[in-house]
Amino acid sequence: MDFNYYIPTRILFGPGKLNELANEQLPGKKALVVISGGTSMKANGYLDRVVSLLNTQQVEAVVFDRILPNPIKQHVMEGAAIAREKGCDFVIGLGGGSSIDSAKSIAVMAKNPGDYWDYIGGGTGKGHPVEGGVLPIVAITTTAGTGTEADPWTVITHEERNEKIGFGTPETFPVLSVVDPELMLTVPPELTAYQGFDAFFHAAEGVIANIATPVSDIYALKSIELLNTSLPAAVANGQDLEARTNVALANTLSGFVESTSSCTSEHSLEHALSAYYPKLPHGAGLIMLSQAYFTFFADKAPERLTLMAQAMGKDVNSVEPERQPLLFIEALAELQKKCGVDNLKMSDYGISEEDIPKLAQNAFDTMGFLFTLDRYEMTLDDAISIIRKAYK
Template identity: 70%
Template sequence: MIFNYHVPTKILFGPGKLKELAKETLPGKKALIVISAGGSMVRNGYLNRVVEILHSKSIEHVIFDKILPNPIKSHVMEGAVLAQKEDCDFVIGLGGGSSIDSAKSIAVMAKNPGDYWDYISGGTGKGMPVPNPALPIVAITTTAGTGTEADPWTVITKEETNEKIGFGNTYTFPVLSVVDPELMLTVPKHLTAYQGFDALFHAAEGYIANIATPISDAYALKSIELIAKYLPTCVKDGNHIEARTQVALANTLSGFVEATSSCTSEHSMEHALSAYYPDLPHGAGLIMLSEAYYTFFSSKVPKRFEAMAKAMGVDVDLLPQEERPMSFVKALVKLQKDCDVFNLKMSQYGIKKEEIPSLAESARQTMGGLFELDPYTLSLEETIEIMVNSYE
């Protein structure tokens, strides 16, 4: 019952909310708009809508459109140089988690000297203090997956060393975020599922983390409940605006969990996988790990697993006591089947079983801090065991 609470982001939430951005006071006079290289922001008209709003407010803009699904350090540095050269005084992240995360990291480096990895803790990062505040960040999310619109975290890969590591501080909270589920109607079925499970695992990991608080618990259980109830509908009918809105809310709640608790080692393991195999979508990697991961931890904090099972709609009171913790894992597997993502295999992305020990080592070296937030301290051997059990 001893905790701090700090989520300074103003959030505009609900269908149609992008239009209301025109009524907001934005934090500068020239924006760097960060979008992905995929072209969906242009094709779907979202970029044009944002640009029109900026024009209506006499705000200039520059576009940086190189962001990859697993964003990389060189693009952070390139975007920061562009922001400096063009005298941008705030950054807009438009798109999914990769674009918003990149916007956060670019905002840091636009105001600070040296290399981005100078400020990263873990792996080959130097862990140096960040001298200056970041440029103000506005987040406009078009996916429901990372919760990055409601937390300070950004995850970037140093491509030369295959290190995928999180970073964040007080200044990487967006000052303003727009969560408009109408912008999520165009997300394809498989990505809807991957992103929804990413949000679910942010909530679940934050709930079992050893720094969870009563506040993060409330957000986490509600997020789990909404995803279990509405994600299958989103996957089956992407135009179902009510289901999209509920999953968007779950995602933002999971961002609050990340701001008030933390991920655990499941994310460290996945980051190692997608750092070496960047074609692996983050949510898909988490799904692959999840059954073995949560099976392992179900006996470590059984009461927490009972509560998560209950949030997923399981009537745990009808079950024998010894079956209650694993009922969460069974509900998780059922949800994956309902969303057509149960049979994902690491081998589909080129990962070899004999690589797992070195990938487990990488997880512990690059993001070892999350292992310290587990409710039970995993050994290297147990980390390998979980990843091996996830392989087939």
Template identity: 65%
Template sequence: MNFTYFIPTRILFGAGKLNELATCALPGKKALIVISSGKSMRANGYLDRVIDLLKKNGVGSVVYDKILPNPVKDHVMEGAAVAKTNGCDFVVGLGGGSSIDSAKSIAVMAKNPGDYWDYVSGGSGKGQPLVNGALPIVAITTTAGTGTEADPWTVITKTETQEKIGYGCDATFPTLSIVDPELMLSVPPELTAFQGMDAFFHAAEGYIANVAQPASDLFALESIRLITKYLPIAVKDGSNLEARSAVAWANTLSGMVESTSCCISEHSIEHALSGIHPEIPHGAGLIMLSRAYHDFMSDKAPDRYPAMAAAMGVDISNLPLEKQPKAFVDALATLIVDIGMADISLIDYNVSPEEAEAIAANAWDTMGGLFELDPYRLDITDTTSIIRDAFVK
């Protein structure tokens, strides 16, 4: 009972909430709208709606539309230059986690000198203090995956060194976030599954992290419960607004977990995996690593796993104490089947078991700090072993 709670973001949650962008208080008069390089924001009319709603609120806008699914530093620097050239005084991230994360990083570099990697810690980052803060950030999420609308974290890749590293500080919390499940109805089943499981693992990792606290525990267990119940429904029927809303709220809760606890080394390993193989969607990478990771961790640090199993609907009262931690691993395997992801494998993404040592080394070099938050202290040999085990069905 000794912790800090700080989530300064105003969240507008619910179907139709995007319309309030026309009337709510905004942190500036000219926005840089950051979207992905894909077609969905334009094809679904979301970009035009946001531009129009901002205009009704007396706000002009400029669009930066080059963000990749695994966003890269070069686009952060370019986007920041666009913001400065056009006199933008706040940044809107519109889309999934990649667009909102990029918006946060662009907001940092629009106000600070040098290179983005000057401020990143880990790998070749210089870990310099952020002197000038960041432009205000508005997050409008069209997916339910990263929880970035409720936390300060942003994950960017330095392509030339294959370093995928998280960064965040008080200045990178969104000022305002709009979570409108109606914007998520168009997400296809596969991406719905990948994104939902990213939120699931944010919650699960935050629950077993050695910095967990009472607030993060509440957020995490409810997120796990909602995703287990509603993600299979949303995958099977993307038009089900009740399921979309439940998964969206679970995702926002998982962001709150990220703000009050933290991810652990499962995310370090996946960042290394998709840093080396950027074609791997982050959620897919987590799914493919998860059974091996949690099978290992539930052996070494079993104490918090039974509560997660119970949140997933397992009646652990009928199980011997020694079998309760593995009930979570079994329930996780069932959930992966229920969302249609049981057959994806690292081999499908051209990852070889011979890369296990390199992936483990990358994880320790770039995001070694998260290993300090594990409930059981892994070493490089354990990490390599987990990665190798992830190749085994």
């Protein structure tokens, strides 16, 4: 039993918690507020509410509203330039994982020279150390998917090189995060499902990762249990605040998993898909891969899959031991059907079978580190086979 534990983020969790921003000690007096290029933050009044709450503390807000669903390096560099030009002393990510991830990356580049890819360790990144510090980060999440409010990780795509790579340092943990499920009531059913499954796979991969710990297992298995019971309800009725709160808690717990264990190669494979096909929602890509991926590991980490089957309510003692891990695959398929995401097809997003070897190679080239956290040393041929089986 050997692990380290470090999650320094102060988290305000629960319905109505956004209002407490008026009284929280903030890390500066001028914030760059990073939101998506869509309309939801403005149309739902979330941006105005945040700006108003900042004003009660005499904190000025500069809004940067260009972030894409799969965020890109160009916008990181643009946001960092604005933060420097306007003299912003901290960054707020308001919205989903793309906005909060971008805020983290902008916070890095606002204080460090050169190009963002200079600091990325995979693909064509140069892997330079971040020596100039990072602007303090505040995360206000309006979705339940990435857990980025509770971990240091940010995922950005180099749009010219088809490289989608995770990055983080201890300084990219948010100093403050607000998780208010009332802000999630407006997320449409399809996105609720995609985001919820992203959180699910953060937990599930954290369980099968070879660096899982007793602490990460506690977080991960509870997250899986909550999503299994509450995600279908949140998809069916977005106004169900109890279901939204349970899904939000599962998501934050999955962020804790990301800070105490890790994703595995499933995320590497999906990053390759959405690096080449940026209109593919990350959660949708994971859903497509998931049954083939976890079936591959059923005989390689059987006790781990059995734990997850139990968390999803399966009576593992009702079947012979060799079938116990397969009950997790069964429960996963049932959950996807309940959430209406059991018929997703890669071809719907323009992915062709001829692409598969290229995509698998990209996963190794850009996010190869996650393959080292698998409990079995996957080969390129294994990865190709998994994607082929997932392809529909």
